Amino acid sequence: MTKLRAVLGADGLGGRLKGERLLTPLTFLVITATVILMPAERSGWDVNGVINFLAFFATFVAIYGIFALGLNVQWGYTGVFNFGIMAFFLVGANTAAIITKPPASSEYVQYVGGFGDKLAFLPILGSDQWLPFLFGIAGAAVFAGVLAFLLSIPTLRLREDYLAIATIGIAELLRRITIEEPGLVNGTRGLTGIPRPLGDLVSTSDYKFVMLGIAVVTLVLVYVAVERGIRSPWGRVLRALREDELATAASGKNVFAFKSQGFVVGAMIMGIGGAIYAYANGAVSPDTFTHFFGTFIFWAMLMVGGSGNNKGAVMGAYVVWGFWTITLQLQGYTSEHPGPLGLSLPVVLQSRIFFIRDFLLGALIVVVLLLRPQGLLPEERRVSIWVERHAKGPPGARPPPAEQAESPPD
């Protein structure tokens, strides 16, 4: 027993393991290598096929990275506890879809909105397929933000876990509304044929690169905006709130207002993520929005990557989505098409590989919380534009270099 304790550390499983410094680069390398090599081997080393696969993969990493950044603003920086990311995902994706689609025409396809044709009047670079999409993204952000604000009124003044319960409720409610009100977003059939932003510029086969560009640019813009916001006085109030609400209130900050702002901004980012998802996927339906895929996976991404660190959030999106994709590929290793070394997946595992993946993701969250609560990339303790600017100043005024967080942010 004592020996076990010595190995695991005094704090149960909480002790430090050897070689932890290598964990982040190793994880990154393993995921990258598998994501490139697995489809390459499957497709018989077809370069074009691999590039196509990677373009899709990277597009979705960027989209989920946006969600992880939104959750990071809410949980990582403000300490607001959202278990209903699906609600904002759903609102964002559906809003963007109904704004950009042409009006509903047949009796089998019913939805409100449909402003796509009216908004496409301003051609740039020979394409008029951009203005509706900006409106779609803006609409998604606004609706998600309003929803978050309304939700914050009854819940944010109370215990932090009440918001989590309420967000589960609103997520389920919104999903039911999309199913029960077929005139809203076409009921269970969902919305298909969502127009593509800048879709008239390139051929269909090359479009994935345009979409990749749009997703990455959005991710970068969101990333820069969040970084900028967090390094401002506003961001420091949020972080102070997360650490000690009472002390922040005592220094004259309106706790509810700041928490609400953090929650709303995070939700708006999730709405934007939902919009880009709708454009990239081309279709949304109630089946897309499950509590597992719509909420839990983003938590897994943020916890694995490192909450309180924006690079970590994107890193987490990459690692978890990589893991997700790899398990999807594993299903291809049947006994008829064995993988390298003639390895194949037994039928017993074949039929339940997805459930096993879900199980592993659930277990992964717990393991991360226990063994590495700071995630792959720990939070930076000092974030301030002012300090950074002055760090580059004369040597006398130089503060010590920013240290990495030693303790988990909880």
Add this chain to the structure above:
Amino acid sequence: MAIIDEAAYGRFRERLRDYQQLVGQFFGGPGLFIVFLGVGLWALISRTDAFVIGVVAGSVFALGAIGLTLIYGVLKFAHFAHGDSMMLAAYLAFFALTGVMVGERTDTQVLPWSLSDLPGATEPILNFSFGYGLLIAMAIAAAVMVAVFILLDRLIYRPLRRRGSSIVTFAIASLGVAIAMRSLILILWASFPRFYVAGIRPTTDLPFGVRIVTDQIFIFAASLVLAALVYLLLFRTRLGKAMRATADNPELALASGISTDRVIIWTWVVGGVSVGIAGVMLALQAQLKPELGFILLLPLFAATILGGIGSPQGAFVGGMIVGITEEVAVTLGFLSPGYKFSVAFVILILILLLRPQGLFGAKT
């Protein structure tokens, strides 16, 4: 240019605030009880059938909420794995009863022997649909869930506690556990719905022309007994006193010689037993379906918070209120059946706005 009498406006604002406070106090206190009692009585008289079905649905919520409220009260964190634990317990009972798991493609008999092989184990007791085999299976499921909970506490929650993690960290960990449990059910028993007993179930005629499935009487009785037992445990035993002391103030409890570690273990034991019973009753009332667990969290938490965290009698009443309101709202046509669960959500939001400490909770 409009001329505003500043003083009159100020008086108006003040009076408005007074009224607001009065209304808030009324609906946050006695008014809330009056409203619930009134609606309940009215439903009982005008729609007895919906009321009775609501009581049965409420019994299942109450069964789950009793365990949840205890864990929430003593351990101080929202146990998001509660619904999935109930479902896991229901499947464990199913496994003990039939010994069936999913093999490569179809159901296969994994155990060489199961409870249904006992002589007369599936013979219906009285007018119920199940035999004594299901009751033994329920006991086995409860015992396994106790072991699972204690193991999870040792592996996950205790290390987090020692580190002084916030309640939110516990909640995230329990969400991870919930996902793992649900996936485990899917891995072992696949996603299609199952039943303990196939076929049409016997019914019983109650007074006032109400006919219900006989099993539902058993479900109601089980919830009443469990609520009473947990109440007696909390308020009539030394262990219960220690539990309440730990819930109130863990440091003070520890300082006055209460072994909080023991109290926590006992909390998980009671939680595990209640999850075992609640899960089997849920499956008896509805069916065995892996997705059911997570959605159930909403009525469970609504009942728990409505009743007041840590109060078993509150959880019972809260569960009943949620169940009856859902059923009556749907029967009267206020809501389409697809929106049934949103009643729990509305109740949750209302109680958070009006009386966040719950009906039976103490104001902090």
